[in-house]
Amino acid sequence: MSFYLALQAVRGPDTRKTIERLQAKMVRVEVGAGGRRNGKRWIKENQGFDATADQEQRIWAEATQPGGPSITISVAAHISHMVDTAEHLATRPWSLVRFERRSLITCDSPVSLIRNPKDDDFYSDVGFATAWGISVPLTRELGLLMSDPMVIIERLDLADPMIQEIRTRTNEWQL
Template identity: 60%
Template structure:
């Protein structure tokens, strides 16, 4: 990601690099927090816990995979709209979407590009990407802050990281095909340095089966945010493998490690993948032959969506 120039600049703004400057400020504070972890200053105050959780949430959302996934899903939905409407209704779709009168050549191009595998070529602006990742980071922050934290110190073994450094660890009884999210993960791992990792464990364990409306739930939440349940533990071989295998599995394009730590990189690395969610099956996966999938009601026949004759 660092090799992509102007990935977070907004040319539409008076100060195009404002977000890069904001990120630098957040990262600067995070570096101070990590250095305090190295000195054994743990747990954090509640204020610092929220700030560091937001930093981790940004690390999870800011990568090129977030942007590529957003563009892919947008293109998939456009493909469905165009394909389901059928070839004869492409002009109607263009008029409704862009308020222009298309030429026959434009209709042909939109149809061909629209129904191709993956949908039409769609690129989001840097500003749209920034707005999207900030929204995601804000939503994810609480899932990180409200988990019990374990600061894991390694002596002889080392940690690797990747271009997607926040790793989700699925529940032990989950099937391999089941998805895992920030709300449902057994754990969330974040390598801080070669010798220091942060493991955020399942908050449901500390709730002990309490129902959502039980007033004790808020008490437990407050206790977690104060760091009452946080701990520092010595890193083991099993813990190193847990961190490093999930770091490698979560990578989108690149795995990073110190030159001396090549031996800690798992052998079976995944293929590069910049799209986190695939729209498959049903209408999303079908081929379109030009015929509309749905027919308008009788009272709408002969008119498009804005009341123009067709």
């Protein structure tokens, strides 16, 4: 079910475009922060080849332009992102919520992220790793709520190696 919900959440072109824009901005920052003199080294480390002066100049110009270089992620990278998203969903406690007086409305993007009300306004953007909850309407009267995984993890045996692994992964996602 978590893989199906991950597919529902990140299947569209908007997610792919967002990932491409983020990667382009990261490349721009990384290349720009290294400076023009480190361009050749960056190309070797990240692109795997020794660049000619012309190639180095072209890559520098593309990487440092506003918005960064034009990046297109592969289908495999998009699928990998869906699998990572599914892991965020699978580690959360799930509960069903019934609505008797009002009914739910669903749409083409049924997965909703719920921001933690304790977060500062600075952290107003929410993603799968930082969301307090994730909600999905299942029918017009039944919703699925996947809440904060730390609530359960903090109550379990701390000596259990599996709990330590889950806690470590959850902390990594939140960084």
